[in-house]
Amino acid sequence: MNILILGGTTEARQLAGALAARDDLAVTLSLAGRTASPRAQGVQTRIGGFGGAEGLARHIRDENIGLLIDATHPYADTISANAFRAAGETGVRFLALRRAPWTKRPGDDWTEVGTIAEAAKALGAKPVRVFLAVGRKDIAPFETAPQHAYLVRSVDPIDPPLAVPNATYVTARGPFGEADDRALLERHRIEIVVSKNSGGEATYGKIAAARALGIPVVMVRRPLLPEAPSAETVEEALAWCDHALTVAAMRGV
Known part of the structure; x- marks a missing residue:
C-alpha cells in the first residue's frame, strides 16, 4: 500500500522511518520546501506543494495513495485544511498526527x-x-x-x-x-x-x-484545525496504521 505523509516535523520523520521498515508498504514523505536544506529524512521524499486541496486530491488518485497522514507543524493550518478536504474528496483513509500543546506549569508567566x-x-x-x-x-x-x-x-x-x-x-x-x-x-x-x-x-x-x-x-495559541481522526504520538499513529492496514486486507483492498 502507498502511504503519503505530509511532514516537516520530527514526528513525521520518525513515523516515516518506522513504516518504511515494512516490506508491505511504500512510504513517501512530503515536505513543503520552506527550509533551504532540510534534514535528511531517511525515506523517499517529495519536495514542494501540490497546488491546494485539488492538486493533493489529484496526486492521491494518480499515485493510488491508500493512507494519508498529516504530520505537519501544528501551525501549518492551510496545509492541514487542504489535506482534510482532499481526504474527503478522495475517500482516502486519513489521520492527523498532532502533538499535544504545552501547558502552563508552576512558575510560568x-x-x-x-x-x-x-x-x-x-x-x-x-x-x-x-x-x-x-x-x-x-x-x-x-x-x-x-x-x-x-x-x-x-x-x-x-x-x-x-x-x-x-x-x-x-x-x-x-x-x-x-x-x-x-x-x-x-x-x-x-x-x-x-x-x-x-x-x-x-x-x-x-x-x-x-x-x-x-x-x-x-x-x-494554535490555529483551529479540522476535526479529523488524530493521534498525539508516533506510537498512536503506528497503531492506527496497523488497524487501517488490517481493515484494508480484510476488505481485499
Whole structure:
C-alpha cells in the first residue's frame, strides 16, 4: 500500500522511518520546501506543494495513495485544511498526527494571544529585549513595534532582515535544550520570549529556561484545525496504521 505523509516535523520523520521498515508498504514523505536544506529524512521524499486541496486530491488518485497522514507543524493550518478536504474528496483513509500543546506549569508567566500581530502588540510600548522564536515566516508583524531590541532565531537566514533598528540574528537547528537556551537568554539579556505553542520536546528548552529565569512568555495559541481522526504520538499513529492496514486486507483492498 502507498502511504503519503505530509511532514516537516520530527514526528513525521520518525513515523516515516518506522513504516518504511515494512516490506508491505511504500512510504513517501512530503515536505513543503520552506527550509533551504532540510534534514535528511531517511525515506523517499517529495519536495514542494501540490497546488491546494485539488492538486493533493489529484496526486492521491494518480499515485493510488491508500493512507494519508498529516504530520505537519501544528501551525501549518492551510496545509492541514487542504489535506482534510482532499481526504474527503478522495475517500482516502486519513489521520492527523498532532502533538499535544504545552501547558502552563508552576512558575510560568504566559500571556496567551491568538495571532502573531497580537503578540507584537502584547510587548507593550516600553522598549524591551525580546527573543523571537516563531519562525522566519512570521516575524514581519514585529516591524510595527520597532522600539524593541529583537533576538531572532531561525533555521535559515532572515532575508530581508526586519525593518527595525535593533535586531540580532541567530541561525540554528533544534533540538534546543534548556541549558543552552538559558545561556542564550542570559547572554542577550532577554526580558520577554515570544513563542508559538508548538508542543513536543525539541523546542521546549526556551520555555523551561524562561521559567527558570523568571522571564515572561507571550504564547501564540494554535490555529483551529479540522476535526479529523488524530493521534498525539508516533506510537498512536503506528497503531492506527496497523488497524487501517488490517481493515484494508480484510476488505481485499
